[in-house]
Amino acid sequence: MTIVTALVSLLIVTACDHDFYETGDGELSYLHTDFVEAKTNEFSAFTSATTDDGTQLTLKPAVKTLWAKSADSTYRAILYYNKVENGVTSSFAINPVAVLHPRLALDFPTIHTDPVGFESVWMSKNRKYLNLTLNLKTGKTDNKKIVQALSIVCDSIKKQPSGGRNFYLRLYHHQNGVPEYYSKRIFTSIPLDGIKQMDTIYLNINTYKGQVSKHFAY
Template identity: 45%
Template sequence: MPKYWLALFIPLIIACEHNSYDTGDGRYSYLQADIVDAHAATKGQIDYCHTDKGDLLKLSPHAKADWATTPDSTYRALLYYGKVTDHTTEAIQIARVPVLKSVPTARIDTIFTDPLKLESAWMSTNRRYLNLQLGLKTGRQDGVDNKQVVSVMHDSTSATGTSMPTIYLQLYHRQNGVPEYYTVRQYVNIPLDDIKETTQIRLTVNTYNGIVTRSFVIDR
């Protein structure tokens, strides 16, 4: 796999489970979730996050995150957290959200667009990311340790006359022989900071119900 290829190896389940029922001011009474920019104070320790709306969330105690390997760095993450008081909250669970920078299709030897579920796609409030919620079919089989691969390809950029530029993206998905017994949810982000002018994005995904295309406009 080329070094410029940013891929997601599956399965990775992002979930928050709570089996008991809380009333009043219990730990889970104010449970909420956001995709955030998470800051690592030290290796494996997240001390604060910024939501896509710009809200600061200080974590007390610091959240443990084995994937945060570089101190004083920022990662995309899905944060489940409780009641917020003076910008401070407790992290119930935090999981990394892969950031997939698009790869030119010309650099890919074999293109795979195996079907998956596109459960949701939306632009972050700060216009810095395109957030995707995917449903990936997976399972275990004795003697098989294959991994699925998910990434993003870009075909071209076009502009006609005075119309805004359009970037054509396509989701790359290689099932790679992984059994399709059940579906897991996975969030991924596509970064948009390199886009400096008002641009339309057209994202194409091969789903189990056929080809789906979603369009987004980035205002700059």
């Protein structure tokens, strides 16, 4: 939770720093955008990435960021990149994606479901993640220790007569006193480790417009 809380804070600061859409033949006209698993080298610079549809990309030159600090590691990220030639591309930007591992309800002293802005949720093409696009309301505060927290609560798992299982999940969100002056879009991913064929995922999200319920058959 501590890592995710810090990452959410970072995402709110860095999200939407660029407008990645441009008409005509400008610098960004042919930009690609993909969720990826990106790998760093011994200098903590990104050198390669695999998109959710399985495309392997080599990043040249290597991309050094302030947020990726671990060498020889794999990060979940959203990659903005140019035309690919022979599997090689140059990166325009690479931003972190918060990875929300489901945790049992008993692991939380208090379960917060403060509302969020909901845009979309979908299963990645490789079926490894549920991806969510959310809008968190935020604002400047003098207390730097006050940050929002996100997680995924697993309320229950029920076995079905067919042999599959139903996973009942909900979004944990703690506003934690952060001012709600304006919205920032963030991207998050829920790993589907342990989910098998015939399983179904039920996800509930408390939004400013009421409860949103989605389900996905694996």
